[in-house]
Amino acid sequence: MxxxxxxxxxxxxxxxxxxxxxxxxxxxxxxxxxxxxxxxxxSIPLSIPTILGTVISLLLGFRSNQAYDRWWEARQVWGAIVNDSRTLARQVINFTESQYEEDEVTQLRQRMVRRQIGWCYALGQSLRRLNPVGGLEKYVSRRELESLARFNNVPVGMLDQQARDLKRALEEGYINRYQQMELDRTLTRLCDAMGKCERIKNTVFxxxxxxxxxxxxxxxxxxxxxxxxxxxxxxxxxxxxxxxxxxxxxxxxxxxxQDPFENKPTDTPMTAIANTIEKDLRQLLHDQDEPEEKRQGAFYYIM
Amino acid sequence: MxxxxxxxxxxxxxxxxxxxxxxxxxxxxxxxxxxxxxxxxxSIPLSIPTILGTVISLLLGFRSNQAYDRWWEARQVWGAIVNDSRTLARQVINFTESQYEEDEVTQLRQRMVRRQIGWCYALGQSLRRLNPVGGLEKYVSRRELESLARFNNVPVGMLDQQARDLKRALEEGYINRYQQMELDRTLTRLCDAMGKCERIKNTVFxxxxxxxxxxxxxxxxxxxxxxxxxxxxxxxxxxxxxxxxxxxxxxxxxxxxQDPFENKPTDTPMTAIANTIEKDLRQLLHDQDEPEEKRQGAFYYIM
Amino acid sequence: MxxxxxxxxxxxxxxxxxxxxxxxxxxxxxxxxxxxxxxxxxSIPLSIPTILGTVISLLLGFRSNQAYDRWWEARQVWGAIVNDSRTLARQVINFTESQYEEDEVTQLRQRMVRRQIGWCYALGQSLRRLNPVGGLEKYVSRRELESLARFNNVPVGMLDQQARDLKRALEEGYINRYQQMELDRTLTRLCDAMGKCERIKNTVFxxxxxxxxxxxxxxxxxxxxxxxxxxxxxxxxxxxxxxxxxxxxxxxxxxxxQDPFENKPTDTPMTAIANTIEKDLRQLLHDQDEPEEKRQGAFYYIM
Amino acid sequence: MxxxxxxxxxxxxxxxxxxxxxxxxxxxxxxxxxxxxxxxxxSIPLSIPTILGTVISLLLGFRSNQAYDRWWEARQVWGAIVNDSRTLARQVINFTESQYEEDEVTQLRQRMVRRQIGWCYALGQSLRRLNPVGGLEKYVSRRELESLARFNNVPVGMLDQQARDLKRALEEGYINRYQQMELDRTLTRLCDAMGKCERIKNTVFxxxxxxxxxxxxxxxxxxxxxxxxxxxxxxxxxxxxxxxxxxxxxxxxxxxxQDPFENKPTDTPMTAIANTIEKDLRQLLHDQDEPEEKRQGAFYYIM
Amino acid sequence: MxxxxxxxxxxxxxxxxxxxxxxxxxxxxxxxxxxxxxxxxxSIPLSIPTILGTVISLLLGFRSNQAYDRWWEARQVWGAIVNDSRTLARQVINFTESQYEEDEVTQLRQRMVRRQIGWCYALGQSLRRLNPVGGLEKYVSRRELESLARFNNVPVGMLDQQARDLKRALEEGYINRYQQMELDRTLTRLCDAMGKCERIKNTVFxxxxxxxxxxxxxxxxxxxxxxxxxxxxxxxxxxxxxxxxxxxxxxxxxxxxQDPFENKPTDTPMTAIANTIEKDLRQLLHDQDEPEEKRQGAFYYIM
Incomplete structure (x- = not known):
């Protein structure tokens, strides 16, 4: 990556x-x-800058630690997003029963898994204060995209749509009541991950x-x-x-x-991670559309 | 934010x-x-203040660390409140079935989601030792407000009311038994978050x-x-x-x-966070009432 | 507090x-x-005590950190006890159905919630190596108190009684099978909190x-x-x-x-916390008996 | 302890x-x-050993921290074993229904709780590289003991036997399907604790x-x-x-x-902890056999 | 180990x-x-290298800490893989009912447990950037191996196959709906562990x-x-x-x-851990095939 x-x-x-x-x-x-x-x-005695040097070393150490912790937490949260996206896809695909209405269930699976891919991109872009629905038309339908416009926080709206699909699936009998709960827990974990990113973004050191x-x-x-x-x-x-x-x-x-979501060359590589998620989820779905490789060129360095 | x-x-x-x-x-x-x-x-030899300086640096480092940890934990807890409020709203809206009594179910949803918004404000105010029911009339009914007066700890009473509504919803058949458990778990997490805030508030360094x-x-x-x-x-x-x-x-x-809930210009921005929650939850509810922007003016700085 | x-x-x-x-x-x-x-x-050169001073500062820093962590963990565990006591009361009150046998269910609720209050006092006293059943007659029946005498570890026995009441409630149909599981999980968390306190108490630095x-x-x-x-x-x-x-x-x-349960003026204020729990739980229960304020007088300082 | x-x-x-x-x-x-x-x-200038002294202090501080963390984690894991053993006993006793076949259910309870006691001793001994089945004949039947001989890792085998008993209990109708799941989760936590001990034991600093x-x-x-x-x-x-x-x-x-399971006078007091577990579990079971006090004599000091 | x-x-x-x-x-x-x-x-005054020495000591301390944390997290994750592999095997063996179709259930158990063993080897090899399917033919069927070729990330594909087997088992009635959920949770934990390894591997210090x-x-x-x-x-x-x-x-x-998965003599001993898992799981399965001891020779040292 x-x-x-x-x-x-x-x-x-x-x-x-x-x-x-x-x-x-x-x-x-x-x-x-x-x-x-x-x-x-x-000339002054060297011991005066020495005292200051020691104090500053300690303070820079304190600060480096806190900054590193924020950066590392950002990476952990995005790692959790990778895991829960895979889990959501595995559950959506293997929980739904396709005995009678093969077609509708297949559509449901594709819709939910693609929406999850889109959610990752949308979250990344909204954390970078870019247009969160930019490029989403590849992953969700036009009608859905319009209803998302109503939301200040687009990823919150997308999770709501996932929950709505689950509700419908329960009503149609594609999943059972335990499976709805288990899938809802996966949504809850994704909701937590999103909130953690926002907390890191919005809390100034x-x-x-x-x-x-x-x-x-x-x-x-x-x-x-x-x-x-x-x-x-x-x-x-x-x-x-x-x-x-x-x-x-x-x-x-x-x-x-300390600011891992600032759209600088050195921030958390959210687009690359979302790309990896897309690849894995499409393969789980037996989806032919390979995502175009979004190379980040020479602009992204790792600090 | x-x-x-x-x-x-x-x-x-x-x-x-x-x-x-x-x-x-x-x-x-x-x-x-x-x-x-x-x-x-x-004049005295500079090495005497130097020893003291080193010791004090180490002790201030220790203290800064602990103080920062308290402050950061306060932010994490409020981050968790944001997440669980969204989760509660998503679950209340997507678990309840509105086949027959459309109206009652809609009312239940509105009542529970608004009460959750009110809970966030009430918790913030009671942590700042302000009147916890001040302004709550916008979010809960007058009768409910009166029954809350009986509680020393108003947010505890509000969680109890949420649980009562869940019980009634189960009895009426709006939710099933698994959904009651899952919603109760969300209430348990909110109860934990509240308790953590109180612990930080009440434990003196x-x-x-x-x-x-x-x-x-x-x-x-x-x-x-x-x-x-x-x-x-x-x-x-x-x-x-x-x-x-x-x-x-x-x-x-x-x-x-080290005291992140002291009603000073530099404490945890609980009102602003509750405001964000209100916006998100109302949009999930398709609620028209936009919350008035509670600007904090020039009084709140970030330390 | x-x-x-x-x-x-x-x-x-x-x-x-x-x-x-x-x-x-x-x-x-x-x-x-x-x-x-x-x-x-x-006279000796000052740099000799200086070396020692630096080493000691580092070691005292290490030790202060570990001691603070033990103290803070003790507070966290008691914070969790507050949360789980409230959760237990909320669940007992809102899970039990009182359709037919109003009276028996009300008694069950009162018995379980009061026993939980008693459990908090008993745990505090047994951690301080005081008589764990002292004063418990206010919260549990005489017969129960006698059967607790058999236990080395009184709080373990009380959790067992809670579980017995749950079993009976399931058999009588006051709660359903999911609710028994959920309440049992709350007991498990309380059991964990108790064990953590004992670990801190029994593990010497x-x-x-x-x-x-x-x-x-x-x-x-x-x-x-x-x-x-x-x-x-x-x-x-x-x-x-x-x-x-x-x-x-x-x-x-x-x-x-480093020893937060040693019955000294500066230990974890377990009696005050149990008092707060009592107040909250009695209000949830619509219980009239206000707990007498157990003022700790001038003996308890916060370190 | x-x-x-x-x-x-x-x-x-x-x-x-x-x-x-x-x-x-x-x-x-x-x-x-x-x-x-x-x-x-x-004679050489004192500042040369001083530099070395500072560096060594920092490195010893780093090392003390890591070693203390390993030791404290070992204690936490054994604390969790205490908690989960109590939870398992509480669940086994209070979940099983003894309506018809009083005798068989009582035997099942005794078998599972005693096996859990034996598991604690066996884990302690296998971590110290002693004979893991030594003394187990007090807690499990002869036939079981023989079938354990087949296992390299005896505690893994014992957890498997617990799971087998649960399966049989479900088939016989002594527990319901939710209770099997909940008890299995307790087994999973015990399995995790065991694995954590092995990780600490097997990972060299x-x-x-x-x-x-x-x-x-x-x-x-x-x-x-x-x-x-x-x-x-x-x-x-x-x-x-x-x-x-x-x-x-x-x-x-x-x-x-840093090596808390090395069978030295100063390691984690696993035998003493298992002894405490035995006492608590036998009291929950109304078991008369008091465990003989396994005094550790003058050989065990606390570091 | x-x-x-x-x-x-x-x-x-x-x-x-x-x-x-x-x-x-x-x-x-x-x-x-x-x-x-x-x-x-x-000659220059010794105090100039002394200042630098102090600063470097602090920075090396910071860095050693972070590097140690990465290394220790890697070990923790592999410890969790050991635990969850054992749990999966215990659950697969003890949840499935083999009343009628003894043979098919036995095959299912063997297939799932062996696939889990293979998953551990495949994960280790893909983290070391070796051929992930090398040697897998011992654990999964030829047809399965071919369908894995389609996946960029082989372990993701194997977890999907486990979930498919669970779905089939539910449809055939070998497991009930709660057991499917519980087994799926174990898969979720394995999926998390895999994602954590990838995060450590892919995030450059x-x-x-x-x-x-x-x-x-x-x-x-x-x-x-x-x-x-x-x-x-x-x-x-x-x-x-x-x-x-x-x-x-x-x-x-x-x-x-700081790079614990780099295929160097000093990295996390993933092959040895997978070997231990294989031994334990085969014994749970009463499987005769002892894994050949994969001695690592003199090439692997512990740092």
Whole structure:
């Protein structure tokens, strides 16, 4: 699913290039002043940036952990969507009895399984704040699509349609009452997964923490040259730039990881996952239409 | 749901402004004494505040973690309330059979789904220690409202009414016995979510930890000027104020995060979440009444 | 439920007062020797206590985490008991059909709900190693109480009585077979909660860790005066006492938190929680007997 | 269950006595060389062991955490076994109907509950790699015991026998179809608990981590005397021995905690837990045979 | 299951031998320059590598944690597969009634249990990107094998076949409707386990973190000789090599642990686990064919 190719080094550093440029100029200025206008001693004891460095390391560690947890939870939820989509398809296909009305049951199966495929795409797009019904016409009928327009939250509406089909199937006798309950539980799990995605999307990481860490980091970087100038001279410049790059990058990483549904090249690969689901579900359905491979091109990197 | 706009810088620092003022005066006094009355050496080795700083960082890290966990659990529980409210509505609408008494069944559906909406508002208000039945007349009948007055814990009473409606529905034959069980399980999950909120609300963070951390922090701040005065002179004042601000802010953050239901601008946005639930549930019910948008104005920031 | 009033400062320091007194005398002796008999240099480099301080901070952090987790799990389990008690009452009241034998069904409901209230008190008392049947005569019949005497573990016996009542209710036709299963699942969850409490109660925190941390702490404290005497002189005494107090208090906190069922003023407020359950369940039952408020007086603080 | 008596100090240090003896001789040699053959300066700056000490602290912290988690999970699983054994007994006793064939049903109950007791002992013994059927003749019939001989994994075979009894009970009409399902779910949970124990038993903690930590620790200890010899002289010897003892003990602790089923005095007290289960289950069964108290004597300490 | 034999020391260091060789030459060069061409002072204060060392320790700790969690989750999932395979076999054998058509039921049992064994092997091989149907002819019929060829994801297809067999069993009356649901739930859990494995396999650890940690580590190692050369002289060479080896090994460990399905000697022992499952399931089935012991030879070590 996810390609493990390397991220271009330029892409990595591109995210912090303006910050690094400013730091370069700043530390260069200090080195020049220290070398040629050495009237005032500007060096400070290294232990002051050291204290700050330890505190910032701990805070960045805390933040990386929380950001990683959000990112990993997003992946777990989408993993659960894969599992429950397969389970729904397996149940729809193997619970329904097709003794008399072979045709209608086959249609029901196709309708429900395809709607499930569409649900995955619609959820992905609505999390990315794109048009949730875009491209859905391949998976649901035109009439259904119109009735979905009424919903603010399209995936909620689609789950309701699944439940309606189950109700009809029970009334027609295609499934029994236990099977309706079991299929409804699968819908409940899908509903939970959807709600979890929305929670991660809608809950902002406490922004004062971010602010505080950012300010501390700036203070640390601005003190660093004074701490090392004495021993390194002009070598201080690359050293400061490199150490700053490390800290800034780790901060940027956390910022990206903590919002896994932001339609950036590095978010959760929801389209690719939905594609995999489509392939599996169509094969379960003996469906000929192979989904066209939706290659994501060079735009998606794995952080 | 949550607006990602920046918190005004004033709001951030406003929370620690008195502390910072005192620290400013304190460090200024020390700088003045050091500069002009330099008979006694008042400097101490920097490694003493350093030890304290490391210990405090570790303890603040521990505390931030626990506070964040409480805050995040509160959000998870409300996420589960969103999911189970949708599930309840989907089940109520698609389980009930409306063959003969179309009208009564429709009324039952409306009554149960609206009561669920009301339950979310009532739970939010009772967690904030506001009047739990305030505004409920929009969602439940007058008679029901009166019988709720008997309950200390209004949401518990409302779940009981839902269960009573299910019992009646079973007796009338609108739902079958399996469907009653499945709906009751959804009520059980809602009951669990309510209990979890109450647990977070009612369990105070061990206050001796807080006390200990606060005392250590004061000791650390009062030693800091002596440690850095030698190398910084008057520059010591802004440095001490800034470092103190960092530590105090991170402590304040933890204090706010650890109580996510305190009716402060930064708590869990329960009203906004209940609003979203109302919108979704009314659309599932084909209900015309759009809920009036309860804008929270400029009062709610995201921490 | 839990009162958020401050812990008297005396109570906090009372727990470590003997230790602090000894440390006071010890550090005073060293200061006197250093001041007046300064023939031998007794100062050591500060970095030696610093290493120890870092190691101890990490270990205390590890221990605080585990202790907090035990304490929080205890609260979660009692939260689950609140939820499942409410669920049991809701189910007992709304599942049982009272078409013919109104009276018997009402008695069954009352018996089961009151027994559940009694179960909560009995569990709390048996976890605190008090007489588990003390006060139970308010909630269960005399005959039942006698048959409970046979059990080592009284709450296990009470769950068995609940299951017996369910069996009888099924045989009499008051509940159907699905409802018996659903109620039995609620009993299973209560049985799990009980077992979790016993696990926390009976599993001692690995005591060698505690021992090791305590020894290291003593070594650290006994070295601290030598490390700071050079720069502080007599000021060393309050400094050492204060830093020792911090470390000792955090250690004591962990010791208290890790045993949340020890019948100390700071343990899990099981009686208060059982009281809340009683109030809710009696209101669900339309029961007139208000439980007398069992105030815990000034004896219970929140740590 | 677990006795909280102190571990003899000799037992604690006994585990590292050879290591400490070698360290004693080593540090003594260095002190003697430093004192009497002081031609070459052998002291090194203390900051070198300090770096190593910090790294090792972090790694030991990581390892302690993982080891504690394994140990705590083992306890949780055995707690779940207690709960599910009680649940199984409660269900077997209260689900089976004894209208006609009182005798056969009573025998079925006794057979299943006793087999469950035997299962707990058998699981404990097979985890300790002892003979799993030793002593089982008290709980199951001779014929059953023989048919268990066929199984590599005896507890798996016993669960199968429970399921066979349930099948027979359904065929005879002692339980209904829902009750069979519910009892089978309890068997499934017991099967899960068994599998979790085997997973912990069979999954070795990544041994390269252990190796790495051990080597680093040796390097740290061998450098420590050189770092402190300058300031302490002969006092260096007890200091080095004590600090080494701390680090070595914490490492040993982790090694013991991480393998909670190794038939050592400090592992999970499975026999004691099975004993408690036996007592509870026999009381539920109104069984007269009190289990003989299997005292573990002075051999079992709690770590 | 897993053999606890020691990893050859050569294997451990073999993984970092090229890196260590380069570091050896590098530090040797610096020592030679320092000793014989001591015109320029090249020593730097040790506190600069110390800061870097602390930061790297924290980051390696973060990474080790996440890598360990992935590895441990992989083991947990395979533990769940063991449990659910046993449960499936127990249910298939004890739910099916063989009153009339003894033969057909026996065939059904054998077919389903053997297919489950095959499923475990197929899952293991497809996670390792080997041919998933290789060797399956021992467990499923030729016709089934052909119909599996149609599936991209063979284990998904096999679960579908299990569900088909259940459907047929219900139609023939071998199992009842509750038993179908219960068996389907076991299939759902197996489907979840499969999806979790795929999630771990397909989700790359955020590679920018890895990159950042690796760069910082290189910087740290390249500075280390300058920091210690002053006090150690030529002894600096083994010291630097050893410390570097520690850090590099811990990094390598994390890299291996974080990808537990990569067909390397140190990954999750899926074949051995599937072998254990085969043995248990065949014994439940009274199947004579003992699986040939698939010894993994000397190629598999436990990390």
């Amino acid at each position: 996810l390609l493990k190719k390397n991220i271009p080094i330029g892409y990595v550093f591109g995210k912090v290039k303006y910050e690094l440029l400013i730091i370069l100029l700043y530390s260069l200025t200090i080195a020049v002043i220290h070398q040629f206008f050495l009237e005032v001693p500007i 406490p922004s004062t923490y971010s602010l505080y860490i950012h300010f501390s980091l700036l203070l640390f970087i601005s003190m660093l040259p004074f701490g090392v100038i004495e021993h390194f001279g002009f070598l201080e410049v690359p050293l400061v730039v490199f150490i700053s790059a490390c800290f800034l990058l780790i901060e940027k990483m956390a910022i990206h990881l | 949550l607006l990602k706009k920046n918190i005004p810088i004033g709001y951030v620092f406003g929370k620690v402004k008195y502390e910072l003022l005192i620290i400013l005066l304190y460090s200024l006094t020390i700088a003045v004494i050091h500069q002009f009355f330099l008979e006694v050496p008042i 061990p206050s001796t930890y807080s006390l200990y951390i606060h005392f250590s922090l004061l000791l650390f701040i009062s030693m800091l000027p002596f440690g850095v005065i030698e190398h910084f002179g008057f520059l010591e004042v802004p440095l001490v104020v800034f470092i103190s601000a960092c530590f105090l802010l991170i402590e304040k953050m933890a204090i706010h995060l | 839990l009162l958020k009033k401050n812990i008297p400062i005396g109570y906090v320091f009372g727990k470590v007062k003997y230790e602090l007194l000894i440390i006071l005398l010890y550090s005073l002796t060293i200061a006197v020797i250093h001041q007046f008999f300064l023939e031998v240099p007794i 690995p005591s060698t860790y505690s021992l090791y941390i305590h020894f290291s702490l003593l070594l650290f404290i006994s070295m601290l005066p030598f490390g700071v005497i050079e720069h502080f002189g007599f000021l060393e005494v309050p400094l050492v006492v204060f830093i020792s107090a911090c470390f000792l208090l955090i250690e004591k906190m962990a010791i208290h938190l | 677990l006795l909280k008596k102190n571990i003899p100090i000799g037992y604690v240090f006994g585990k590292v006595k050879y290591e400490l003896l070698i360290i004693l001789l080593y540090s003594l040699t260095i002190a003697v060389i430093h004192q009497f053959f002081l031609e070459v300066p052998i 990544p041994s390269t981590y252990s190796l790495y930590i051990h080597f680093s620790l040796l390097l740290f200890i061998s450098m420590l005397p050189f770092g402190v010899i300058e300031h302490f002289g002969f006092l260096e010897v007890p200091l080095v021995v004590f600090i080494s003892a701390c680090f070595l003990l914490i490492e040993k602790m982790a090694i013991h905690l | 897993l053999l606890k034999k020691n990893i050859p020391i050569g294997y451990v260091f073999g993984k970092v031998k090229y890196e260590l060789l380069i570091i050896l030459l590098y530090s040797l060069t610096i020592a030679v320059i320092h000793q014989f061409f001591l015109e320029v002072p090249i 955020p590679s920018t973190y890895s990159l950042y940690i690796h760069f910082s580590l290189l910087l740290f190692i390249s500075m280390l000789p300058f920091g210690v050369i002053e006090h150690f002289g030529f002894l600096e060479v083994p010291l630097v090599v050893f410390i570097s080896a520690c850090f590099l090994l811990i990094e390598k460990m994390a890299i291996h642990l």
